[in-house]
Amino acid sequence: MESDVAFPPQTSPVDLHSSDFLKWLDNRAHETARTQGSLEHITWGRDLDAPRVETTFHAYRNTRPDIDWNTCGQAAIATIIDFHRIDPFGLPRNAAGHWDDGAIIDAIINDGQGPDVVFGWGTTPGRIAEALGRYGCIAKAVCFPPVDIGLWRAVAFSQLAEALNRNLPVPVLVDLGRLNGTAFTFHWPVAYKLENGRVHLGNMASSWNATPNLVEFVDAWTAWPLPGYHLCAVYARFERPPEPIPVNQIQAGMQVGLWCWGDIPGPRWLDGVTPNGTVVLSLEPSGSGSRWRLHDAGGAAIHLECLGDQPGPRWLDGVTPNGTVVLSPDTGGSGSRWRLHDAGGAAIHLECLGDQPGPRWLDGVTPNGTVVLSPDTGGSGSRWIVTPR
Numbered sequence: 001m002e003s004d005v006a007f008p009p010q011t012s013p014v015d016l017h018s019s020d021f022l023k024w025l026d027n028r029a030h031e032t033a034r035t036q037g038s039l040e041h042i043t044w045g046r047d048l049d050a051p052r053v054e055t056t057f058h059a060y061r062n063t064r065p066d067i068d069w070n071t072c073g074q075a076a077i078a079t080i081i082d083f084h085r086i087d088p089f090g091l092p093r094n095a096a097g098h099w100d101d102g103a104i105i106d107a108i109i110n111d112g113q114g115p116d117v118v119f120g121w122g123t124t125p126g127r128i129a130e131a132l133g134r135y136g137c138i139a140k141a142v143c144f145p146p147v148d149i150g151l152w153r154a155v156a157f158s159q160l161a162e163a164l165n166r167n168l169p170v171p172v173l174v175d176l177g178r179l180n181g182t183a184f185t186f187h188w189p190v191a192y193k194l195e196n197g198r199v200h201l202g203n204m205a206s207s208w209n210a211t212p213n214l215v216e217f218v219d220a221w222t223a224w225p226l227p228g229y230h231l232c233a234v235y236a237r238f239e240r241p242p243e244p245i246p247v248n249q250i251q252a253g254m255q256v257g258l259w260c261w262g263d264i265p266g267p268r269w270l271d272g273v274t275p276n277g278t279v280v281l282s283l284e285p286s287g288s289g290s291r292w293r294l295h296d297a298g299g300a301a302i303h304l305e306c307l308g309d310q311p312g313p314r315w316l317d318g319v320t321p322n323g324t325v326v327l328s329p330d331t332g333g334s335g336s337r338w339r340l341h342d343a344g345g346a347a348i349h350l351e352c353l354g355d356q357p358g359p360r361w362l363d364g365v366t367p368n369g370t371v372v373l374s375p376d377t378g379g380s381g382s383r384w385i386v387t388p389r
Contacts, residue, residue, distance in 0.1 A: 057169060057192045058082065059202025060101050070115045071105050072188040073123025075203050076171035076234075077113065077131045078104040079190045083169055084238035088135045122186060128171055128234045133263065139236040143229055153218055156231040163235055164194040169202070173232035178220035179209040186223060191233075239268075242387040244346040250386050252296035255307065257285050257389040260364030261347055262381035267369040270384070272306030277313040277327040281369040291389045292316070301337040301353055318352030323359040323373040338362075347383040 060078040062068035068075075078099065081088065089107040091099045108114070113131035115123045125141035132139035142159070144152040163170050169192040177183035189210075193200035199217040204210035212220065222230050242259050250256075258270040260281055271282040272289040282290055289308035297303045304316040306327055317328035318335040328336055335354035343349045350362040352373055363374035364381040374382055 057202065058096075058098055059190050059192070060099070060104060061203050062101070062105060064102050067102070068105065070117075070122050071109070072203060073115060073128050073171075074105045074108045074113065075101065076188040076190050077108050077128055077135075079202060080132055080137065080169060080171065080234075080236050081135050084137060084236075086135050086137070086238065123188065125171075125173065125229070125232045125234050128188070129236075132234065132236045136263075137236040137238050139234060141234045142232065144231040146227065146230055149222065149230065152231060153222065156221075156233070157214070157218060159235075160191065160233055161194055164191060164199075168235070168237060170236075171234045172201075172221055173223055173226075173229060174201075174217075174220040175223045175225065176208065176220070178216065179204075179212060181205070181208050184225055186226060241346075241385050244385045244387055247340075247342045247346065247348055247386075250294070250340060250348070252294050252302060254294050255389050256292055256294060257290055257387045258292060258350075259285075259385040259387060260366060260381055261383035261385060262364050262366035262379075264366045264380075266366030268364065268366060270364070270371065272308050272314060272316070272327050274306060274308035274310045274312035274314050274327060279316065279325045279327060279371045281364050281366060281371060285389065295331075297331070297337045299337075301339050303331050303336055304338060318354050318360060318362070318373050320352060320354035320356045320358035320360050320373060325362065325371045325373060341377075343377070343383050345383075347385055349377050349382055350384060 058079070060075040060082070062071040062075045082099065089104070091103050091107060093099055108131065113127065113134065115121070116127045117124060125143060129139040129141040142156070144156055160170055160172070169190045171188050172191050174187055174189060176185045176187050181187070189201035189203045191199050192202050198211045198213050201210050201212075209216060223232065224230070241261065242257070245254070245256065260268045260270065262268065267281040267283045269282045269285045269290045270292070271280050271287055272292075273280060274289060287308075289306055291307040293305045293307055295303040295305060306314040306316065308314060313327040313329040315328045315331050315336045316338065317326050317333055319326060320335060333354070335352055337353040339351045339353055341349040341351060352360040352362065354360060359373040359375040361374045361377050361382045362384070363372050363379055365372060366381060
């Protein structure tokens with residue numbers, strides 16, 4: 001499912017009719033259902049940050065003969081994480097500030113994010129999204145069904161155009177046979193610009209059409225020979241954590257916000273809903289319930305008071321017998337006492353000091369915005385950034 005740049009090393013196109021490939025496709029049905037281009041994904045595509053000011057773009061390339069015939073997906077992963085200034089491996093950079101192409105591709109593969117198509121023919125959109133999520137991006141793979149493909153083409157291109165207009169590069173799966181390449185050879189270039197009616201693609205060989213017009217691009221992007229993988233793209237953005245208060249400077253009297261470092265996209269700000277006493281995660285810290293004041297509770301413990309501007313209970317309270325987190329009207333219960341622990345990387349863990357047995361670590365569940373107590377700190381949602389508010 002791949003290609004090279006200087007001289008395409010893939011000389012064996014995918015055999016789309018082989019029994020093993022068809023069986024593999026059947027087994028991947030759950031992924032295509034998960035990534036189909038529903039309204040949910042379109043909404044996500046509009047949930048992007050303000051347009052990013054970016055004057056340079058560098059596409060990593062899979063060019064090593066006999067090695068990189070199937071690693072364009074990993075080159076795309078490298079392109080996106082480098083664009084967002086994410087450096088998960090600490091590899092040396094050259095004078096231009098880039099990693100060695102082969103070294104970063106190998107590092108990604110050795111990290112368990114290599115090609116996952118049967119016979120190593122390439123990389124699925126789900127694997128690319130998984131890898132980008134692993135390295136800190138909010139990422140989503142989107143594919144569209146063949147039914148009403150004309151309608152879906154318009155929807156998919158609108159979504160892609162919005163990302164490109166925000167200067168966010170996007171890996172796209174194309175049929176190289178439609179772009180002057182070998183027929184039935186599929187490739188993950190990175191679309192990085194839409195200008196004068198042409199889509200600009202990174203990681204393309206000189207003999208291929210790297211700046212197709214809109215009709216040519218959508219024709220290649222539809223990838224008709226791959227059932228379930230039409231108009232595939234992986235959208236990614238990077239949500240940087242807020243500026244933290246150094247852990248050794250956190251003290252009673254401060255007014256703060258608490259940002260959950262869960263590794264799954266979703267709301268992150270600890271938010272007290274004083275009218276009904278619930279505690280949730282919110283997408284933005286704009287609500288008054290996301291402001292908290294720290295109070296000295298004695299014995300190296302703190303109370304957390306929600307500063308929501310509506311009347312109601314406001315003291316963060318962990319109910320250790322059942323693992324819930326609520327707002328209480330006062331600090332009389334032991335579950336309103338919390339101990340702060342340094343979690344490393346400017347993050348903290350918050351331990352509920354409730355006197356009943358049960359889970360006691362404050363844990364944000366970013367996929368659904370809930371807040372619970374967990375029995376340990378193994379989950380990423382138990383890491384919190386304390387930031388000034």
